[in-house]
Each structure stands twice: as C-alpha cells, then as structure tokens.
Amino acid sequence: QQQVKQSPQSLIVQKGGISIINCAYENTAFDYFPWYQQFPGKGPALLIAIRPDVSEKKEGRFTISFNKSAKQFSLHIMDSQPGDSATYFCAARTGYKLSFGAGTTVTVRA
Amino acid sequence: NAGVTQTPKFQVLKTGQSMTLQCAQDMNHEYMSWYRQDPGMGLRLIHYSVGAGITDQGEVPNGYNVSRSTTEDFPLRLLSAAPSQTSVYFCASSAQQGFIGYTFGSGTRLTVV
Numbered sequence: 687q688q689q690v691k692q693s694p695q696s697l698i699v700q701k702g703g704i705s706i707i708n709c710a711y712e713n714t715a716f717d718y719f720p721w722y723q724q725f726p727g728k729g730p731a732l733l734i735a736i737r738p739d740v741s742e743k744k745e746g747r748f749t750i751s752f753n754k755s756a757k758q759f760s761l762h763i764m765d766s767q768p769g770d771s772a773t774y775f776c777a778a779r780t781g782y783k784l785s786f787g788a789g790t791t792v793t794v795r796a
Numbered sequence: 797n798a799g800v801t802q803t804p805k806f807q808v809l810k811t812g813q814s815m816t817l818q819c820a821q822d823m824n825h826e827y828m829s830w831y832r833q834d835p836g837m838g839l840r841l842i843h844y845s846v847g848a849g850i851t852d853q854g855e856v857p858n859g860y861n862v863s864r865s866t867t868e869d870f871p872l873r874l875l876s877a878a879p880s881q882t883s884v885y886f887c888a889s890s891a892q893q894g895f896i897g898y899t900f901g902s903g904t905r906l907t908v909v
Contacts, residue, residue: 720897729886729900782827786838
C-alpha cells in the first residue's frame with residue numbers, strides 16, 4: 687500500500703502550457719517532500735524539494751505548492767517544453783527513507 | 797567523479813538462479829539504498845544502509861540480501877530468482893549531513909524467466 691498517492695498517471699500538455707501533478711499523504715511524520723524527474727533508461731534525478739513549513743517553492747519553471755493541513759502537495763511545470771517530457775515522482779521522507787508515488791508520465795506536444 | 801555506478805545494466809536469469817547486483821559510489825556518502833521500480837508502483841525500498849556494517853530492511857526485502865563492508869559498495873544479492881523479481885533495480889546514495897535526497901544510479905534491468 688503506497689504511502690504517497692500521486693495523480694494523474696499520465697498527462698499530455700501543449701508546448702507552453704502548464705502541467706500539474708498532485709500528491710497526497712497520510713503519515714504526519716513525513717518531513718521533507720522531494721520531486722524526482724526520470725527520463726527513459728535513466729535513474730530518477732532530484733528536481734525540487736520542499737519542507738512542510740513552507741507553502742510554496744519555485745525554481746525556474748518548476749513550482750511546488752504545499753498544503754500541510756490537507757496533507758497535499760503539487761508540482762506545477764510552467765511554460766512546458768518538449769524537453770520536460772519525462773516521468774515525475776513525488777516522494778516523502780521519514781529519516782533517510784523515501785516513500786514514492788506511482789509516477790506521472792508527462793508528454794509535451796510541440 | 798562517477799557518482800553512483802551500477803553493474804550490470806541488463807541481466808536475464810533463470811528461475812532459481814542467484815546473482816549479485818553491484819553498486820558503488822565515490823562521493824563518500826553514508827546512506828545507500830536499493831529500490832525496485834515496477835510499472836504503476838513507483839519505487840519501492842528493498843534494503844538500506846546508514847553506514848558501513850549497518851543495514852536494514854525496507855518495504856519489500858523478501859528474496860534479497862545486502863551487506864555493506866565498505867562505505868563505497870552496497871551489493872544486492874538475489875538468493876533464488878523468481879519471475880516476480882523481474883524489475884528495474886536502482887541503487888541510490890546520499891550524504892548524511894543535511895539530507896537532501898538521493899542520487900540514483902542508472903539502473904539494472906533484470907528479467908527472470
């Protein structure tokens with residue numbers, strides 16, 4: 687049973703559009719929430735991360751929104767580009783263990 | 797600086813065979829983990845280590861063994877391969893101080909027939 691529930695499973699967005707991926711959790715012991723980006727044939731790579739005392743974090747075109755009371759967080763990819771086509775995983779940490787969502791495959795159409 | 801190196805990249809095993817997936821990191825990281833990735837299930841933790849000589853089980857440890865005799869190496873052993881162990885396996889490492897997430901290797905794609 688996954689501790690972090692991620693949706694949607696896949697999405698298609700036009701170049702320049704906004705991609706939104708949502709994650710939810712129940713375990714209040716989670717204290718760090720990273721997002722990973724994975725290209726085919728490669729290992730996941732850390733994209734951006736947030737701590738629960740922050741409601742939003744932005745790095746370039748990528749923004750995490752965090753709602754501690756709802757136990758939800760989301761990744762927004764602004765001005766989506768074909769190079770953003772990848773699988774995105776949300777994760778949550780307790781100690782040094784990460785629990786991952788099931789992943790969202792994002793396809794950006796030119 | 798190679799990061800996290802996994803070998804082999806691909807492997808086909810027959811049911812019942814044993815093998816070792818190799819993982820090495822050159823970043824002097826204390827934390828190392830093994831994950832398996834299956835479609836629709838994300839990454840699931842198999843075993844992890846917080847330093848040389850210290851290992852523990854993750855979510856899905858059955859059928860796997862690990863050891864950590866050095867900081868650099870963290871091999872994963874499949875004792876008697878089963879078709880259910882067909883998966884992509886990732887090794888990852890992280891520094892202890894200010895944990896900011898794992899650096900992953902490029903994976904080993906294992907097929908058990």
